[in-house]
Amino acid sequence: MTDNAQPGRVGYRDIANDLRRQIDAGSLPPGSRIPGENDLMSQYGVEQPTARRALDVLKNEGLIAAKRGSGTFVREFKPIRRVSPDRLQANTSWGSGKPIWNTDVGTRPRTEGVTVEVELPPAAVAEVLRLDDGARVVVRRRRYVVDDKPVQLATSYYPEALVAGSAIAEINTGDGGAYARLKELGHGPTRFREELRARMPRDTERELLGLAQGTPVILIVRTAFTADDQPVEVNEMVLDSAAYVLEYKFTTED
Template sequence: MTSGLGARAPKYQRIADELRREISERVYAPGSRMPAETDLTARFHVSLPTIRQALGVLRAEGLIESRHGIGTFVRENRKLQRRSRHRYGRARSDKQLLTSHLAHEILSAGPEETPQHIADVVADAPAFVVRRRLLRDKDTGRPEEIGASYVPAEFAAGTYLEEATVVPKALFLCVEELSGKTYAFARDRWDVRMPNHHEADLLDLAPGAAVVHLIHTALAEDSTLLEVSESIWPADRIQILDEYEITPDSDTGPRASEV
C-alpha cells in the first residue's frame, strides 16, 4: 500500500487512501461495483473490521455507496453548483423557482419561534413565517437539500406563504409582491459542520458525513429585512462557484477578509 500519510497512519486510513487513488484513476469507474469485503481483506492482509473502517471513510466522503443486499458501488461524481450572484437575475427572467431542476416538497409553513442560529445573524429579528423544504433529485429521488425560508410576518402572515404548498415561482418574487419592495442586497454566511440527527436522517447521510450550511440574508434598498433563508447540503455534493471583477481599489468594506 502507498499513502501520503506515511506508515504511521492507521491501516484503515492507508487502505482508504489506496482505494481513493484507484477510484480517482478509474480503476473503479463511477457506477461500478467495488470488490467484496472478503476480497479486500485478502488483498490487504487485514481483518474485516479494518476493511469496514476504510470503506466507512470513503462512504463518508461520498465516493462510494452501499446498496442493501447488492454490494458497494462507486458513486457518480455529480455535484450541484451554486452561482450565487446570478441566481436572482435568472429567476426574474424565467419566472421559475431558484432550484427548478430539483423536486420541491414543503415540509411545513407557518409562524415559528426564531431559532437561535437565525437570531444570531439578524439583529432584532422580527416574528417570522417559516417555510421548511426538502429538495430531491427529480430522476433518482435522492434528497439533495434541506432548508427553510424565514419571511417577516408583517409581509407573510395570513397569506398563501403560510400554506404548505410549493409556490409557482421563486419565493423572492412572491415576497417582493407582498412587501412592495425589491431585493437589493444579500449577505451569505457559509459553514461546514457535522449534521444533527434530524438533518442526517432527512438527507440520508452516512455516519461521519459533513454538511455545508448556508444562511442567506436579503435586504431591500432601504435596509428592510425581506428574507432569511438557510440551505443545508451534503458536503460532498455541492460546489460553490463565484465570479467577480477584481478592482485596483483598496478594500474599504467594514471588515477585511481573514482568508
C-alpha cells in the first residue's frame, strides 16, 4: 500500500492496518519511531485528520505510545511472568520468609504509597469474608514498581478481629509478608482462589499506573482460605496488562 497510495483513496483504517502489519512483521520493532502525522500525510496522500485517526487507532490498541516532545513509538513489551500456583507455594515462597514476587521477577519490587486503615468493607468483600453486619476490616493499599515503572495496584482486606494488633496492621509486615503473619496467628492460608477479568482502567488507576492511551488493566481478586475453609484475606489487584504475562500450571492428577 505504501508504494501505491493515491490521494482520496486511502482511509485511516488502511493506514492503521499497514502500520500494524509492519509492527507485527518486525520492520517497526519495539522502541522504533512511528511516522508522524506530516510524514503519513505525505506518504499516503491523505489529509491531517485521516493521519491522526490512523495513529489514534493504534494508540487505542496499545501498540504505540506518544512521548511528549519526542514523537510516537512502538511500545516495548518486557513482560513480568506471573506464575501460578508457584508464587503461592508456602515451602518456596512466603512460608520460607520470601516475598511471592520472587517467583515473578526474581527481586522484590519497590513498594510505594503503603497505607493501612480500619474500615467498613465493601458489601462484596464482607460477603466473601463472611463477616457479620458492622464488622470491620484492616485494609492495606499499595503500589508496586518494577524498574521505575508502576505495574500493579493492590488492596487487601483482612477481618479486623483476626489481625488486630499484628504486623498485618502495620506498614511493614516483615519477612514473608501477611501470609507468614497469618500463619503465626494460627490462620495460615492453605488454599487460594483467583478470579480474573479485563476492563478499561478508572481515571485514578490510569494515573497511578501511568498507563498509555488504550491500555486495559487485568483485575485479579484473590481469596485466601485456611485448612478449615475460613476466608482470611481478599486481595484486589489491578495490573497493567502491557506489563504482564499470566502463566498457569496444571496437572492431570488430583
